[in-house]
Amino acid sequence: DDGSRLWLKYDLIKNKNVQSAYAKYNSIIIPSKKTPTIEKALEELQIGFKGLLGKNLTNNSKNNTTGGIKLEITNKEELTKDSPEDSFAIIVQKDNLTITSKTETGVLYGVFELLRNIQTEKIITKNIVSSPKVKLRMLNHWDNANGTVERGYAGSSIWKWNELPFRIDPRYITYARANASLGINATSINNVNASSRFLTAEYLEKIKAVADVLRPYGIKVFISVNFRSPRTLGGLKTSDPLDTDVRKWWIEKTKEIHQYIPDFGGYLVKANSEGEPGPQDYGRTHADGANMLAEAMKPYNGIVIWRAFVYNADPNGDRFKEGYEQFKPLDGKFDPKVIVQVKNGPIDFMPREPFHPMFGSFPKTKLGIEFQITQEYLGQSTHLTYLAPMFRECLDTDTYANGKGSTVSKVIDGSLYNSQMSLMAGVANTGSDANWCGHPFNQANWYAFGRLAWNHELSSEDIAKEWIGMTLTNNNNAKEKINAIMQKSLPTYIKYTYPLGLHHMMGEGHHYGPEPWLTKAARPDWTSIYYHRADSIGLGFDRTGKVSNAIKLYSKEIIDTWGNPDKCDLNYLLWFHHIPWSKKLNTGNSLWEELCYRYYSGVEETKNLQKEWNEMKPYIDKETYASVMARLKIQEKEAIWWRDSCVLYFKEFSKMPIPNNLILPNRTLEEVKKLVEIYHLR
């Protein structure tokens, strides 16, 4: 199995009970108006039943047959008038089953839900009603026109720009099915570090071809735009958002796009961030820039997604606060068509970050959340890290914005401020590798993101078990054990990379492996020492005092806990405090000891992962088993690399011995530093 079918394998179910429970279905009844989406639903149901149950479902026009699966667009009471768009119900009758929704996309989602149940060997006995919690469930591709993928670890881009619009790669269809199976309904197809090329007629024709493939699956296409396009493409002298000609240019461009893609999703913009152009180049604000694009979008349904990932290179500042401070004065100033997309944490997709303080502080702005599915800082394609627990941790945290229970999920699903627009975006991990995502387990992160975007109340365990059942094995015992491996994977990774709230100490540029000694970079806030602040006294970034006081961006309840070194969750400790090496933590160990123990136990756990995976061998396809095992070995080797680098480096500051129940690294700090130097050799 090369993994190319993702979780939509539809292999024959061996479980006899499941087989017989679904044996009675033999036909599909579809609405009289056969739209492209209904056609896809019909097709999927037929492929699914053929594969999973070996049954050919006929297409039946009669309404009152027995053994029919009816696809219906209607207003059933299960789906009340105010149920969110694309909600669906699966209604179990004596001899029939009805999949019903107010929309055709909802019907398609219902079909995928039914197939997921069969594939995970569940017998549906009760009605299922399901509604999306978030309106826009979106993938962000960081794919470039030349076929490379920024922070992509699974080969080149899935979009074959050189072949489009003439050739439609069959993988576009698998991609659409996979997303629709999760309820993902939007995708931005190009890198946020955007090339204006995507707005040329040549590229719009290509993007149109992709949009045409995705449309029947309920997926809308967005384009990331370069703010300087009026100059680079339009030949104007400026891209100033308040300039009449510039505004006209965007109005015309937006009109042109709609001629190709009538249901265009909208623009995604990274502006005045990491060297990208933006409204500040002309003395204007983010709101001026976003509102100009919203104006161009006015006649259409599309929207503008404006990213809040901005920070200046101030050696005396704190990058933690930048997004908040630049956007705070603009709360209430954005056009209703604008959503501000905020990364889950204030720095940059670290393995563990406190939630971004913008969540809960912007009552007058629609905020969407951006997670990173691609594992830039999380072991890329070689380490096993299941991310649902991280997504959940962020979504479940209470911002206390409107009193207790104001979780991040309530901010971003629109319920806290009663907003009609809501967005969850994930930076995609797809590539042209046969298995799409590199590490076989990385598929689970795409899967988990999509499931949580649909319903952020699903547990990370349930999602993992579903994915395992669809992808690896339905053996219950194995499912439990693999789920346990997945649940442990992120805490293990954090132990050997960034324990106790350390962050941003990765190798320069490529962001792989450790480089805690990184002192000089193009910008001070791209070094490691900016963040860990190790000195002879202790370790960690004091964000409660004179230097930064970023803790003040949170509500009182959070200041009382995270802001107090004795009450702060140890997982976030060094995010907010500079802790003396010898200070006793609530584990009974000093900071230095605790740090060492965590690095060492992280390594031990990578060994256990191999043992546990080895026990799974009888249940797993050979190729997948071997690929995961090889990667687990790499993971152990690199966990030791992280441990040795960080422990030896911090020891220079703590001047304390490595606890004597731990085995000393068998190399020196100079030797581990050399590894990084060699990496950068030409």
Ligand code: BDP
């Ligand atoms: C950083 C990545 C960089 C992205 C940037 C972003 O290293 O490649 O362009 O995020 O989100 O994490 O814009």
